[in-house]
Amino acid sequence: MSDNPSRTREPRSTAWQSALTLLQEVEPPFIPAGAHAMTIVIEYPPGDPGTPPHRHSGPAFGYVLEGEMRFELEGEPERVIRAGEVFWEPGGDVIHYQDGNNRDDMRVRFTVTMLCEPGKPMLALVDEEELAQRRDRRAPRPA
Template sequence: MKTTAARISSLVLLAITTSASMAQTQLLRKDLLQVLLTQQPLSQIEVKQVTMPVGQTAPKHTHPCPVVGYVASGSVLFQIEGEEKRVIQRGEAFYEPKDKVILHFDNDSAHEPLTFIAVYLKQADEGLIQLVK
C-alpha cells in the first residue's frame, strides 16, 4: 500500500509531465523517467523552479535526498560521478540520487538560459544541496 507521501510525489510528477498536454484536446501521456526508490523515507516534498543564466555551471555537489527534475527550457550538461556526461534537452527528465556526486549540472547553451523544475524527495530534516570540495 502506498504511503501518503508516495501518493503526493506521484501526483506532483504527474502534474509536471501532463501540464503541457492539457492545452490539447486529447490527453497524451509520455513516459519521461522511472526510478525505484529503495528505503527512502519520505516526509516532505519541495518543488523548485531554477533558472541558470547562459554559461553558468554548478559546482560539484551532492544532495542529501533524491532529486527528480524536468528541463522546462534550454539544455543541461549532466554527469553523475562514475557515469558518462550527457545532455538533457527541454522536455526531458533527470534523476539525481541521494549522496551521489554530481560532477556536471551546467547550462549547455551559449544562447539561452536553462530553466528546470526540481522535486526534492526529503525527510523533513534533510537539506537540499551540499557542495563538494
C-alpha cells in the first residue's frame, strides 16, 4: 500500500465480464490480402431507395441503429433489417441489390465495417447490362 492516500487503489470493475452481447458471428469467405478496414455510418431519409446495385471488394458487417433497412444480396430473398439487428455480406463478386429505407415516415441509420481490397474502390456500381446477364441469380421478388 502506498503512503500517499491520493494513490489509493480503486477496486476493479467486473462489469466487463457481462458487458458483451454477441450480435453475429460469421466466417467470411475471404479477406483480401493487405485489406484495410473502414467503418462508416449511412443515413437515408424516409422512403429513400439507397445505393443502386453494387458490390464491395471485401466483406462488410453492419448494424442498424435506427429505422428499417430493405436488404437484398444476390441469391437471397429481400428482407427487412430493423434497428438493433445485424447484417453482413461476403463482398467480392456478389451483387448487393438493396440497402434502402423500408419506411416512408422515418430515416434509417446504419453502420458498416468493410474490409477493402487495396487499390480497389470500397463500392463499385453494377451496370444494367451485367444485371441483365445475372438476373437468374437474383431471388424471386416479393409480389
